[in-house]
Amino acid sequence: MKRIILACVLAACVMVGSSAAYAVLPDEVMSDPVKETRARDLSRELRCMVCQNQSIDDSEAPLARDLRLLVRERIAAGDSDAQVLDFLVARYGEFVLLKPRLERHTLLLWLLTPLVLLGGGFALWMYGRRRGKSAAVENPSSAKLTAEEEARLRQLMSAEPVSDQPVQGPR
Amino acid sequence: MIAEAGHYALVLALGLALIQSTVPIFGARWHDPALMNVARSTALAQMVFALGSFAALVTLHVTSDFSVVNVFENSHSLKPMIYKITGVWGNHEGSMLLWVSILALFGGLVAAFGNNLPLSLRAHVLAVQAWIASAFYLFILITSNPFLRIANPPIEGRDLNPVLQDIGLAVHPPMLYLGYVGFSISFSFAVAALIEGRIDAAWARWVRPWTLLAWIFLTLGIAMGSYWAYYELGWGGWWFWDPVENASLMPWLAGTALLHSAVVMEKRNALKVWTILLSILTFSLSLLGTFLVRSGVLTSVHAFATDPERGVFILLILCVFIGGSLSLYAWRASALKQGGLFAPISREGALVLNNLFLTTACATVFVGTLYPLALEVLTGDKISVGAPFFNLTFAPLFVPLLIAMPFGPLLAWKRGDLLGAAQRLFAAGIVALVTVAVIWAWTRGGSALAPLAIGLAVFVIAGALVDLTERIGLFRVPVAVVARRARGLPRSAWGTVFAHAGIGVALIGIVCETTWNSEYIGTMKPGDVTHVAGYELKLDRIMQRQGPNFREMVVPFDVSRDGRQLSTMTPSKRSFTTRETTTTESALLTRGVSQLYISLGETTADGAITVRIYHKPMVLLIWFGPVLMAFGGMMSLSDRRLRVGAPKPARAPRALQPAE
Numbered sequence: 001m002k003r004i005i006l007a008c009v010l011a012a013c014v015m016v017g018s019s020a021a022y023a024v025l026p027d028e029v030m031s032d033p034v035k036e037t038r039a040r041d042l043s044r045e046l047r048c049m050v051c052q053n054q055s056i057d058d059s060e061a062p063l064a065r066d067l068r069l070l071v072r073e074r075i076a077a078g079d080s081d082a083q084v085l086d087f088l089v090a091r092y093g094e095f096v097l098l099k100p101r102l103e104r105h106t107l108l109l110w111l112l113t114p115l116v117l118l119g120g121g122f123a124l125w126m127y128g129r130r131r132g133k134s135a136a137v138e139n140p141s142s143a144k145l146t147a148e149e150e151a152r153l154r155q156l157m158s159a160e161p162v163s164d165q166p167v168q169g170p171r
Numbered sequence: 172m173i174a175e176a177g178h179y180a181l182v183l184a185l186g187l188a189l190i191q192s193t194v195p196i197f198g199a200r201w202h203d204p205a206l207m208n209v210a211r212s213t214a215l216a217q218m219v220f221a222l223g224s225f226a227a228l229v230t231l232h233v234t235s236d237f238s239v240v241n242v243f244e245n246s247h248s249l250k251p252m253i254y255k256i257t258g259v260w261g262n263h264e265g266s267m268l269l270w271v272s273i274l275a276l277f278g279g280l281v282a283a284f285g286n287n288l289p290l291s292l293r294a295h296v297l298a299v300q301a302w303i304a305s306a307f308y309l310f311i312l313i314t315s316n317p318f319l320r321i322a323n324p325p326i327e328g329r330d331l332n333p334v335l336q337d338i339g340l341a342v343h344p345p346m347l348y349l350g351y352v353g354f355s356i357s358f359s360f361a362v363a364a365l366i367e368g369r370i371d372a373a374w375a376r377w378v379r380p381w382t383l384l385a386w387i388f389l390t391l392g393i394a395m396g397s398y399w400a401y402y403e404l405g406w407g408g409w410w411f412w413d414p415v416e417n418a419s420l421m422p423w424l425a426g427t428a429l430l431h432s433a434v435v436m437e438k439r440n441a442l443k444v445w446t447i448l449l450s451i452l453t454f455s456l457s458l459l460g461t462f463l464v465r466s467g468v469l470t471s472v473h474a475f476a477t478d479p480e481r482g483v484f485i486l487l488i489l490c491v492f493i494g495g496s497l498s499l500y501a502w503r504a505s506a507l508k509q510g511g512l513f514a515p516i517s518r519e520g521a522l523v524l525n526n527l528f529l530t531t532a533c534a535t536v537f538v539g540t541l542y543p544l545a546l547e548v549l550t551g552d553k554i555s556v557g558a559p560f561f562n563l564t565f566a567p568l569f570v571p572l573l574i575a576m577p578f579g580p581l582l583a584w585k586r587g588d589l590l591g592a593a594q595r596l597f598a599a600g601i602v603a604l605v606t607v608a609v610i611w612a613w614t615r616g617g618s619a620l621a622p623l624a625i626g627l628a629v630f631v632i633a634g635a636l637v638d639l640t641e642r643i644g645l646f647r648v649p650v651a652v653v654a655r656r657a658r659g660l661p662r663s664a665w666g667t668v669f670a671h672a673g674i675g676v677a678l679i680g681i682v683c684e685t686t687w688n689s690e691y692i693g694t695m696k697p698g699d700v701t702h703v704a705g706y707e708l709k710l711d712r713i714m715q716r717q718g719p720n721f722r723e724m725v726v727p728f729d730v731s732r733d734g735r736q737l738s739t740m741t742p743s744k745r746s747f748t749t750r751e752t753t754t755t756e757s758a759l760l761t762r763g764v765s766q767l768y769i770s771l772g773e774t775t776a777d778g779a780i781t782v783r784i785y786h787k788p789m790v791l792l793i794w795f796g797p798v799l800m801a802f803g804g805m806m807s808l809s810d811r812r813l814r815v816g817a818p819k820p821a822r823a824p825r826a827l828q829p830a831e
Contacts, residue, residue, distance in 0.1 A: 025772075026693045026781065047555045053413050055557065058406055098557030105552055109542045113535045113564045120527045128515055 024057065025065065030072055039072050042084055046071070047098050055098055067096075174239050177227025178318040181268075184220040184275065185308035187213045191278075191301035195294035199367075207290050210297035211282045217304065218279030225259075225272040228317050232259045238324035241265060241317040247330035247749055249720040257341040258331040263465065263481075264317035266344060270461065271307045273345075273352040278304065281356060281381075288377060295363030296356075303355055306488045314481045330720065330749035339399030346392030347419055351457040353385025354426060358454030361447045362496055365503040375437035375446065380808055382433060382450075386426045387804040393419050394797035405755040405770040407785045409684075409793060412558045417540040418460035424533035425453040428526045435522050439511040439584060442523070444504050449526075451500060455493040456533070462489050468544065514586040521579035521587075528572040535564050573627050573674065577634020580667055581641070595641060599633035617686035624682045631675035635668045666807025670800045677796020680764075683789035690786075694779040704786030706767060707731045711739070713780060721745040723756070726771060726780060730760060737762075742769045742782075764791040 024043075030036040040057060046067060048059035056064040056071075067088070074084045088096050100106045191213035198206025228241070232255050237243040245262045246255060260269040278300040285293045311317070360378045364370040396419070401409040410416065429449040435442045462468070466482030513519035539556045546552050577599060581592040607626035614622070640646065642664060643656040691703045695710045702708070711727040723745040730737045742758035757770035765788045772781030 024692055029692065045559050047557060053411065053555075053557060058408065058411075093553070095553045095555055098555050099559035099563065100554045100556060105546060105550065106542075106554065109538055109556065109560075110564075112538045113531060113568070116534045117527070117531045117568070120531065124523060124527065131509075131512060 024068065028065070028068055028072065030076070035072075035075050038081060039068070039075055042071050042075075042081060043068055045085070045098050046088060047096055049092060049095060173227050173230050174236070174318040174320060177224045177231070178316065180220045180224040180227065181308060181312060181318075184217050184224065184271075185305060185312065187217040187220065188301045188304040188308055191217060192298050192305055195298045199291040199294045202291075204290055207294035210294045210301075211285075214275075214278045214282035214297045214300070217301070218275045218282075221272045221275035221304075225268055228265060228268055229256060229259050231318075232256065232265075235328065237326070237328050238320055239317075240319045240321055243321060243325055243328045245331050246328040247720055248327060250331065250336070251719055253338070253341060254331060254336045258335070260344050261331050261335045261340050264311070264315045266348075267307070267311050267315050267465065268317055269345065270348055270352060271304060271311060273348050274300070274304050274307065274355060277352060277356055277381075281359075285377075292360075292363055292367065292374075295366050296359045299359035299362045300355065303359075303492065306491070310481075310484050310488065314484050327749075330747065333721070333745065333747040333750060333752050333754045334403065336754075337399065337403055339395065339403065343392060343396045343399055346388050346395055348392075350385050350387075350389025350392050350426075351419075351422060351460060353381060353388060354422060354450075354454040354457050356381040356385070357429065357450040358496070361450035362499060364447060364507075365496075365499050368503060368506045370443050370447065370507050372437050372440045375433050378450070379430070379433045379437060382426065382429055382453075383804055383808050386423070386430055387801045387808070389419070389423050389426060390797050390801045390804065393423060394794045394801075398794050401790075402757055402759060402768075403754075405757050406783070407688075407757075407768050407770075407787060409790075412539075412561045414540050415464055417536050418456075418463045421533050421536050421540075422453055422456040422460060424529050424536065425449060425456050428529040428533070429453050431522045431525050431529075435519050439513065439519055441509070441511040441513060441519055443507050443509065445526070447504065447507070448500060451493075451496045455489075455496070456537075458489050458492060462486060463540075511585075513584070516582065516589045517587040518579065518582045518584045521575060521582055524575055525572065525579065528568050532565055532568045532572075535568065536561070539564070570627065573631050573678070576631055576671055576674070577637065580635075580638045580664075580671070596630075596634055596637055599630055599637050602633045603627070603630035614687065621682050621686040625679055628675040628678035628682070631678070632672045635671040635675070638671075639665075639668045662810040663807040666803040666805075666810070669803030669806060671803075673796045673799030673801075673803060675796070676792050676799055677794075680789050680792025680794075680796060684787050684793060688785055688787045688790075691782075691784040694775060694781050696777075696779045701784065703767070703784045704788075705732060706737075706786065708740075708767075708769070708784060710780075710782070713774075713778070716743075718745065720749065721747045724771075724774075726782075728758070728769060730767065740767065740769050742771050744771050761791065764789050764795070766790050 024040070030039060043057035044055050046056045048054045048056045048061050048064035048067070050063050051059045051061050054061075054064070056067045070088070071084055074087055079087065085097065094100060100109065102110050191210055194213075195207050195210035198204070198209065231239050231242050232246055233252070235242065235246055235248045235255070237246075241262065241264050245258050245265070250258065258265075260266040278297060281293070281300065282297060285296070288296070357378050360374065360381075364374055393416075396416070397409045400411070401407060429446065432442050432446045432449055436446045462482075462485045466485050468482055511519075539560055543554050543556050546554060577596055578589070578592050581587075581595055582589070603626040606629045607622045610622040610625055642660055643653050645653050648656075689704045691701055693701065695701065697710055697712045700707060700709045707730070709729040709731075711729055713724060713726050716723050716725050723743045725741050725743040728740045728742070730740055738760055740758035740760050743756045744753055745756060746753045755770050757768055760767040765786065768785040768787055770783050772783065774780045
């Protein structure tokens with residue numbers, strides 16, 4: 001075990017290691033292409049635990065190979081995807097999942113994105129309302145054009161040559 | 172001698188930085204132009220000494236002076252010259268020296284080209300710049316001195332990590348650092364504005380070119396790093412959601428948001444407080460990136476420095492600068508006056524929406540990167556957050572952003588006409604729908620979402636083109652008029668078109684590569700033939716070759732299609748004797764924008780070799796997109812307004828009509 005870790009750390013030191021090119025080995029591939037696809041998809045969701053941020057699909061570590069074979073063994077035994085994951089989590093802990101499950105201790109991780117988006121949206125809406133109101137209070141007359149102004153505006157706009165360009169920012 | 176000179180230059184640079192951090196501030200306080208002008212000369216001198224120190228280290232590496240620890244540990248006399256030079260920043264000490272040299276360079280540039288800045292603003296900006304510089308000079312001198320000597324110099328060095336012996340190292344880190352460190356300028360401007368308690372549209376005009384410059388470098392740096400990983404790491408992945416990659420993506424997302432909010436500030440004098448905050452956040456994220464990479468807190472595939480002493484020092488710098496600037500912000504931001512009003516449906520509104528989504532995306536990357544660390548420190552639970560998490564949370568944020576993107580430039584400032592914009596985008600929508608239909612009909616396999624995603628990308632590109640045709644009146648006015656308008660169109664408008672189209676281009680590449688890539692994994696012997704995506708690949712022979720500082724096994728493949736010989740691909744495996752490591756050099760064959768990719772595995776006892784062959788359709792678009800974006804940035808940077816008109820202080824504001 002220690003040697004595996006050492007090898008992996010060494011490998012990681014050289015970014016991905018000596019010969020990273022043989023993640024999935026030919027002898028691992030399942031004969032049923034549908035099952036093989038399932039195995040590959042699952043492999044991408046599972047972490048090679050002695051490596052640094054690599055899925056077992058990408059890693060060349062011996063442990064990753066063992067895990068790949070284990071996944072294929074479970075699939076061959078007729079497990080569903082969820083059952084395979086449950087089996088691995090029971091055996092190796094949550095750490096093996098690259099996509100943590102939604103539980104109490106990962107609540108913030110999963111909910112932060114929607115919270116920021118909704119919170120930000122709400123803050124913007126409130127801000128817009130407040131500023132709109134305060135502006136209207138400061139300068140109530142400007143919100144609406146008077147009939148005279150409307151007429152003058154129409155006159156100005158019709159006087160212009162046919163606009164072939166939308167109103168653009170940079171002048 | 173050179174090592175001592177380099178070391179001494181660095182100490183002098185620190186001394187100058189300390190003067191530059193204090194004297195101009197007092198000068199501004201006492202309204203003393205002479206003291207304020209100290210900032211300019213010290214910044215220039217500091218640049219000279221920092222670059223001199225860096226040049227000294229380069230010289231030591233080039234001359235293979237193994238009496239210096241840094242050279243001994245990272246160089247080898249037989250190493251090709253280019254890697255002797257790039258090896259300077261292929262290690263912790265050297266890369267930190269590059270970092271501060273770039274910081275000093277940017278400070279010097281502000282000093283040199285900032286003649287049109289108000290004196291006190293320039294004094295403050297350069298002083299803040301010098302605070303950052305002082306902290307990092309101290310960090311290098313105390314914890315990571317690259318000029319240390321060995322008492323008994325060895326005869327040969329330990330060589331540079333073989334994976335880093337690649338042209339990628341020559342380009343990727345300097346680009347990335349130019350980006351990271353470039354954001355320090357907008358940070359310094361933001362802090363200076365907070366200290367002065369004054370900010371106007373002219374401020375945004377000064378900040379925008381610097382931000383844009385940093386953003387261009389960061390964009391290219393990230394893209395370059397991604398391509399490097401793609402061909403070097405040997406399994407054809409181009410983005411791994413590795414913490415180190417995330418560390419560079421966060422400042423990019425925040426910096427992109429900053430670019431857009433600075434536009435609003437410059438044009439409409441609105442969003443001031445938010446722009447200041449974004450400037451602070453962007454550079455804070457750059458600092459965080461430096462911390463994550465340099466401290467070794469993440470043991471990730473990129474980390475090549477681990478030393479707790481350094482980690483604590485950088486953490487300290489991080490806390491002081493982020494904490495300090497945010498406290499200053501909390502204290503002073505309310506003093507800044509708010510500017511122009513706008514309706515929700517307007518150019519400003521669209522840019523605010525852009526900021527909302529980019530900031531959320533940035534927060535997502537942030538939490539995904541740091542949550543496992545925090546959780547482990549706090550509770551001891553170990554969890555992994557990897558690609559599947561980010562694909563599920565990060566990617567969906569870009570759907571509304573990309574749908575909204577073509578609308579933004581078509582809306583008027585202050586109050587826009589969404590229906591009108593939609594009508595003008597009608598053609599783009601049709602093109603996108605036709606694309607979706609065609610792809611749906613023509614392709615087999617892959618996710619049903621893929622054609623939709625490509626449709627979205629086409630919509631983005633077509634939307635950018637619609638914006639352009641509208642502006643120059645293509646198809647509606649005579650060609651001569653169109654040409655005149657195209658010339659007269661502000662470069663920044665061209666920049667927008669290219670940058671926005673670049674996003675669409677990159678998206679097409681990403682979707683095609685992930686959905687329709689095909690692969691072959693197997694063992695092959697000389698003479699064996701295999702088929703991948705319509706190509707026929709014949710393993711010719713396995714041969715050995717001697718390189719300058721490595722031995723390599725080369726395996727030529729004959730590639731043909733429909734019986735016609737196309738090319739020979741030669742993937743190889745190199746063994747570096749000094750470090751006793753091997754690297755995989757994959758072979759790439761570019762056909763249009765698609766690529767064939769071969770990388771080698773182990774040889775078996777019976778003389779066969781494990782090979783992985785991939786066909787990656789449209790894969791090059793993934794990097795053409797960012798290049799297009801950076802090109803758009805350069806167009807925008809060359810805009811007349813930023814070159815000539817920048818230094819005009821804010822005119823007396825005209826009485827603006829509120830939007831509603």
